[in-house]
Amino acid sequence: MTEKLKNLMDTAADLDFDAVDLAAVMDSGDRVVRRRRIGLVGGVAALAVVVGGIALAAGGSDEAADRAPYTGAPANEVTWAVGTRILTSGSSIEVGHVVHSFVRTGTGFVVADDAGEVWSVARGTVTSIGRVDPRTARLAADVETSVVGWREPDGAGARWVAYDQAAGRRVLSRAIDQPSDDADVVAVDQRSLYVHNRGWDVLDVDGNDVWKVGPPAPGGELMAVEDDVMVWSTGEAYVVERAGDGAVEIGDPAGTTAVLSPDGRRVSFDADELRVHNVATGDEERIDVDGRSFAAGFEWLGNDTLAVIASRDGSMAELLACTVSSGRCREVVADVGTFDELTEGSFALPVGEPVED
Known part of the structure; x- marks a missing residue:
């Protein structure tokens, strides 16, 4: 979680907000700090989400139920979850389990519920496929493939697991040697799993190959990988490494997470003010967020559009879709609730991890 977002949430939690009148709503029409990418926000207690003029009660209203069932492959559009539903601006999926954390693949979605059960949501079906530690509920995926990975508890130990949604089966299940x-x-x-356990390993999910990668400086942390591009944080700078090219340094490491575009050409950092950089040059690509005091990218919707969580004044949060080439954003969800509400209920973004505060 970014410091500014955490501070906004903490400040909001200390204030006395008027109770949300759900009846009125329905009447009106519902880290990488230490090697992990954090879910930027989580939780909605009594939340009204306004999309396209339709109000959706957090607990699920008739309007939410009337949304088109989402049975195909995920589209490149802003996605979020409330309670047991995964939502887009025009469709919804009833998972049947609380969406504690989730990710998007090229085939469907994968969800970890609040008990640590992992569910594949694809082709109109929901299938149990494994378990995670519910305290972290960490999942990782590549939207260009059908592969998702996680660390699975196994008695006193743990296993690295990769599941292929297109094939409908596990393609990797490997015991972790003395897991830290x-x-x-x-x-x-693609079809490689990047893991950390007293070092950084890459596991080929289709074979037995394992190889090591290392940070460009002692103590460096791997933040993101996409299309053979690796982003590290050394504490002093971000360092981007590309296969066959020299490292590119990006200064002012204010954020704790990095998100690479599917083609690996751009990277966004959750540095409180929206930051997108060209990985080949390190140059920043400016995006106008129309005076919002907070904005952080959380998922790429193709190679040129970034999904962003933002706030104008630190009270209400909203979701945007920002196009890098034009430098402009459009509002997708005008109000996902106050930061007080975001810390109290069941709201999630497709970042593979729930909120931590």
Whole structure:
């Protein structure tokens, strides 16, 4: 979680907000700090989400039920979850389990519920496929493939697991040798699983190959991987490494997470003010967020559009879709609730991890 977002949430929690009148709403029409990418926000207690003029009660209203069932492959559009539903601006999926964290693949969605059960949501069906530690509920996926990975508890130990949604089966299940307390999956890139356990390993999900990667400086942390591009944080700078090219340094490491575009050409950092950089040059690509005091990218919707959570004044949060080439954003969800509400209920973004505060 970024410091500004956490501060906004903490400040909001200390204030006395008027209770949300759900009846009125329905009448009117519902880290990488230490190697993990954090879910930027989580939780909605009594939340009204306004999309396209339709109000959706957080607990699920008739309007939410009337949304088109979402049975195909996920589209490149802003996606979020409230309670047991995954939502887009025009469709919804009833998962039947609380969406504690979730990710999007090229085939469907994968959800971890609040008990640690992992569910594949694809082709109109919901299938149990494994377990995670419910305290972290960490999942990793690549939207260009059907592969998702996680660390699965296994008695006193743990296993690295990769599941192929298109094939409908596990393609990797490997015991972790003496797992450390913070051992976890960092990223999935194509059909490779990037993991951390006293070092950084890459596992080929289709074979037995394992190779090591290392940070460009001692103590560096792997933040993101996409299309063979790796983003590290050294504490002093972000360092981007591309296969066959020299490293590119990006200064002012204010954020704790990085998100690479599917083609690996751009990276966004959750540095409180929206930051997008060209990985080949390190140059920043400016995006106008129309005076919003907070904005952080959380998922790429193709190679040129970034899904963003934002706030104008620190009270209400909203979701945007920002196009890098034009430098402009459009509002997708005008109000996902106050930061007080976001810390109290069941709201999630497709970042593979729930809120931590």
